[in-house]
Amino acid sequence: MKNKIVFASLLAAAFVSTVTAQDTKAFLGRWDLTSTPATGKPYPQWLELTENGGKVEGRVQPRGGAWHPIAGAHVESGKLIVDLGEGTGPATVWELTTPVAGKLTGIEKRGDAADGLTIAGAKAPSLDRPMPKAWTKPRPIFDGKDLNGWEPIGNVENNKWIARNGELVNDNPETPGKRGPGAANIKTTEKFQDFKLHIEVNCPEGGNSGIYLRGRYELQVGTEGGKLPTHEMGAIYSHYPPPAGSELGLGKWTTFDVTFVGRHVTVLRDGKVYHDNVEIPGPTGGALDSNEAEPGPFFLQGDHHGVIQYRNITISVPKK
Structure with a gap:
């Protein structure tokens, strides 16, 4: 009798484990999210969930800053409860419904109460594309004379971007390392899918900016104080550091050559390989949207310390 009881217990445990695995399977993978607060505008986020030994693990990209690991996740009443592991007060969790046709929805709770934020998600596209066989001749997307083809975004009332001496300059005179008082960013009016980008930048000591590819993936310019490579x-x-021992080289001109196809990016800085065909898993903090399958603009950060200078910005795209 005892052996039968033990066997029945093991069978029940195995059944529960199987059910749990089946319940969580639909949630696994990468998700492009749009979060809509009770008040204010929607903003992009990103979530990746994996399974390790029957345990759901993952990471989440908040509105800004770096991604961080989730504290945990479990299925409850047919929904996935994701503990974001944020803050020091009541736990912040996402309550996500079982995906249907690659879509999921959910709400955010703080403790037991919903805080009014709703979540809509879509399975992130793979974006696996072969390297184009040929590229168009590079053409300028900044003429050095005016802001034609560019527009300020964010706090446009405090736009500090100007064209001066052939350079695209963020004239935001802020303390090095400190965030400016809501100055504008700037983006191209044209959108791009796969491309080769050439861009030169002079970032002052303590300066902080960024080049967003398709408006979603940040190539860091400047410094955040050296705490994280x-x-x-x-x-x-938040994904790939520069090569070990790389110098910041602030206060002088430096060149980036970027080849971006699908999710894979190669970055050369002053001819040195920084990233060799690495995969970017998802949007980084500050992205304009999470619509990864769509083309997007280039956008340059200007809401941090100035004076940042860009010049000689050219683009090549795959030949049709």
């Missing part, structure tokens, strides 16, 4: 000059923000 993935937040320093030439990093794919």
Whole structure:
């Protein structure tokens, strides 16, 4: 009898484990999210969930800053409860419904109460594309004379971007390392899918800016104080640091050559390989949207310390 009881207990445990695995399977993978607060505008986020030994693990990209690991996740009443592991007060969790046709929805709770934020998600596209066989001749997307083809975004009332001496300059005179008082960013009016970008930048000591590819993935310009390599000059923000021992080289002109096809990016800085065909898993903090399958603009950060200078910005795209 005892053996039968033990066997029945093991069978029940195995059944529960199987059910849990089946319940969580639909949630696994990468998700492009749009979060809509009770008041204010929607903003992009990103979530990746994996399974390890029957345990759901993952990471989340908040509205700004770096991604961080989730504290945990479990299925409850047919919904996935994701503990974001944020803050010091009541736990902040996402309550996500079982995905249907690659879409999911959910709400955010703080403690037991919903805080009014709703979540809409879509399975992130793979974006696996072969390297184009040929590219168009590079053409300028900044003429050095005016802001034609560019427009301020964010706090446009405090736009500090100007064209001066052939340079695109963020004239935001802020203390090095300190965030400015809501100055504007700037983006191209034209959108791009796959491309080769050439861009030169002069970032002052303590300066902080960023080049957003398709408006979603940040190539770090300047410094965040050296605490994390993935937040320093030439990093794919929060994902890939520059090569070990790389100098910031602030206060002088430096060149980035970027080849971006699908999710894979190669970055050369002054001819040195910083990133060799690495995969960017998802949007970084500060992205304009999470619509990864769509083309997007280039956008340059201007809401941090100035004076940042860009010049000789050219683009090549795959030949049709």
